[in-house]
Amino acid sequence: MTAGTVDVLRRNNVQVLGNPEGRPMLLAHGFGCSQEMWRLMVPHLEDTYRIVLFDQVGAGDSDLRAYDRGKYDSLHGYADDVLEILDELDLTDVVLVAHSVSAMVGVLAANRRPERFGALVLVGPSPRYLNDTGYVGGFTQADIDGLLDALDSNYLGWSATMAPVIMGNAERPELAMELTASFCRIDPTIARHFARVTFLSDNRRDLSAVRTPTLVLQCSEDLIAPMTVGQYVHQQIPGSTMRVLNARGHVPNLSDPLSVVREIQDFLA
Amino acid sequence: MTTPAARSDGERPAAREDSFEELYATAPCGLLSTTSDGVVVTVNDTLLRWIGVARDDVLGQQFTDLLDSGSQLFYETRYQPVLQLKGEVREVALALRRPGRDPLAVLVNSDLVTDATGSPVHVRTAVFDSTARKGYERELLLAQRAAESSEARVRVLQDASSAFGSSSTDRALSRALVSSARDAFAAAAAAVLLADDSDMLTVSAGSHPLDQSVPLGAARPETDAIRRSEVLTFPTLDDLRAAYPEFGERLATTRYEAMTVAPLINEGHPLGVLVAFFGRRRTFDDREVELHEALARQAVQVFGRLRLQNELVQLALHDQLTGLANRTLLHEQLDRVLVTAQRNLRAMALIFLDLDGFKAVNDNLGHATGDTVLRTLSTRMEAAVRRSDIVGRYGGDEFVIICEDTDEDAARRVAERIRAVVSESVEVAAGYAISASVGVALYSAVLGTAVTAERMFHLADDAMYESKRSGKDRVTVVRAT
Structure with missing residues (x-):
């Protein structure tokens, strides 16, 4: 193993489990959580697939020292990480199951290095959250500002300012975060930047270049990625399949994990 | 003073709740329950009073429909996953919509209620009015953001100041500027391009995704920033395509979508540009433009200082009359060339020459004419040698040429050319015969011996005297052994 191997696997807290002989399946979590959000699906997949879990830098147990603001100022930086993980593990014919913002990370990665990928499963994808001329993404700039306010209120506002003081550990705010949310741990400063990158990016023109067989999994009532956006993604990605889950909300991998698993299995069968 | 008389339980019904239903309905906090997928059932x-909405308008609705849009995003991406994974969330700050009024700031606790098999059944939520706290917190937050923003700006400029100050070359300074810019603007790539004598902007540090060099006359963002003497920002590819169609199309083939250019101009003299590239569309506000300007200003000051230092170094190491290397620089360079030759097992040559007939020019036509002759001959010698040869004035009418990586044949050719160009007539001293007595000392590391710079000068000087003794205007070659 080279030093680079250790760095990439450590940086993204990569976990490999499941069937060692199985087809590799990389599960990519979205904004706001960590690899924990696959917890309810993994038990139903690990007999068949070689499961690779990872945390985006800034989330979960990733190495926060690896956060380079320039690199992660666009989804390309996150796509680089995905490709580096696949390179380190030397995986091909990979099924990338990507939730929310990671769907576009997956599209960028698959377009750059299609030879690594066998299938894309995009759960609640959106290439552009902001409305634009002739395009309804679902949000306005004011909505995004509102989210940043909500983030600040919950992480950078009162509690985040006070918690490190209370803990007497202002130099290491991540310890305080661990107390306030041991689930889906995210670094507040990085979360704020990630939110901007996520919700202000425009990846519409990357969709038509996808050549990997793609399944678009759309929730029937999803505020973050509405039905029209899912249809747009489906229309733009040549030859893609779209399936609608009868599920409310944006996180079917938690609210209806069995349906998501079934759709993935049907698509790959 | 009287003490209230003790009463039996039955005598104080007002101290008891009439019913749990009433407690639920009028509790000093909002309460609601939803199905596991968020439909409000109670x-x-x-x-209802807080948000001014009728019960029938809430029951059967999604809980998210009660939230303002920023809170909806937060609810879906953060609140929901944590609730599902952990079974509870505590003190989450959200905002509830209120028809005709500003949203109500609340803190929310939720529990996920499961059945005997662990499947989620309900979500119970308690809502606390946090308007007062929110108002105070909002001020804190705005103050904190402003403080962070100006602190970040001060930090960037301070870091830049110390990194720039310790740079001793244009390249090191360019590297420091690239690093500061990437840090300050979260740029995916940045580069410093410096103007050279041939009117080109060339990358000095960092990476430019398209070009190593840009002609100053080209219609490009880099050159326009210099011409207009202001920071140019291009938030999207479309902005670039509109202004520079060809450049915009080429950039569209990379992963970059936005760009800024800050000109580096020192007292009206263009030094170059700082360019930054971004992997997504960006907005650049006044603060960011000002930060570009401040970084560029700091860098320009240091570039100016480095240039001044270079001029001083140039003065200290060069002959003032001819501009050739002076004795100090010649010794430095000879040491370096010898070390390189010994390390790489290569040959080198040192050429020493003394002018013949120059004293007569000086005595009869005056020192000013003598100086003109020396300048003319210097220019001729520089033109006659190869690009890698170093020509210097050793003193008076003595000159030295250091020839790196040069064998005997090549050294003889250079010496012969020098001898030839010196003997051509000089206009201001027409009628005076000037020639050169030339000595060449050869060194070859292949022989395995080491030699000092002093020894080489000594050998070349001796060879020059040999040329003088045997009739002048000729070349004598000796070998260092």
Whole structure:
């Protein structure tokens, strides 16, 4: 193993489990959580697939020292990480199951290095959250500002300012975060930047270049990625399949994990 | 003073709740329950009163429909996953919509209620009015953001100041500027391009995704920033395509979508540009433009200082009359060339020459004419040698040429050319015969011997005297052994 191997696997807290002989399946979590959000699906997949879990830098147990603001100022930086993980593990014919913002990370990665990928499963994808001329993404700039306010209120506002003081550990705010949310741990400063990158990016023109067989999994009532956006993604990605889950909300991998698993299995069968 | 008389339980019904239903309905916090996928099934009067909505308009709705849009995003991406994974969330700050009024700031606790098999059944939520706290917190938050923003700016400029100050070359300074810019603007790539004598901007540090060099005359963002003497920002590819169609199309083939250019101009003299590239569309506000300007200003000051230092170094190491290397620089360079030759097992040559007939020019035509002759001959010698040869004035009418990586044949050719160009007539000294007595000392590391710079000068000097003794205007070659 080279030093680079250790760095990439450590940086993204990569976990490999499941069937060692199985087809590799990389599960990519979205904004706001960590690899924990696959917890309810993994038990139903690990007999068949070689499961690779990872945390985006800034989330979960990733190495926060690896956060380079320039690199992660666009989804390309996150796509680089995905490709580096696949390179380190030397995986091909990979099924990338990507939730929310990671769907576009997956599209960028698959377009750059299609030879690594066998299938894309995009759960609640959106290439552009902001409305634009002739395009309804679902949000306005004011909505995004509102989210940043909500983030600040919950992480950078009162509690985040006070918690490190209370803990007497202002130099290491991540310890305080661990107390306030041991689930889906995210670094507040990085979360704020990630939110901007996520919700202000425009990846519409990357969709038509996808050549990997793609399944678009759309929730029937999803505020973050509405039905029209899912249809747009489906229309733009040549030859893609779209399936609608009868599920409310944006996180079917938690609210209806069995349906998501079934759709993935049907698509790959 | 009287003490209230003790009463039996039955005598104080006002101290008891009439019913749990009433407690639920009018509790001093909002209460509601939803199905596991968020449909509201129960809500209390307190919450309805706070948000000014009728019960029938809430029951059967999604809980997210009660939230303002920023809170919806937060709810879906953060609140929901944590609730599902952990079974509870505590003190989450959200904002509830209120028809005709500003949203109500609340803190929310939720529990996920499961059945005997662990499957989620309900979500119970308590809502606390946090308007007062929110108002105070909002001020804190705005103050904190402003402080962070100006602190970040001060930090960037301070870091830049110390990194720039310790740079001793244009390249090191360019590297420091690239690093500061990437840090300050979260740029995916940045580069410093410096103008050279041939009117080109060339990358000095960092990476430019398209070009190593840009002609100053080209219609490009880099050159326009210099011409207009202001920071140019291009938030999207479309902005670039509109202004520079060809450049915009080429950039569209990379992963970059936005760009800024800051000109580096020192007292009206263009030094170059700082360019930054971004992997997504960006907005650049006044603060960011000002930060570009401040970084560029700091860098320009240091570039100016480095240039001044270079000029001083140039003065200290060069002959003032001819501009050739002076004795100090010649010794430095000879040491370096010898070390390189010994390390790489290569040959080198040192050429020493003394002018013949120059004293007569000086005595009869004056020192000013003598100086003109020396300048003319210097220019001729520089033109006659190869690009890698170093020509210097050793003193008076003595000159030295250091020839790196040069064998005997090549050294003889250079010496012969020098001898030839010196003997051509000089206009201001027409009628005076000037020639050169030339000595060449050869060194070859292949022989395995080491030699000092002093020894080489000594050998070349001796060879030059040999040329003088045997009739002048000729070349004598000796070998260092």
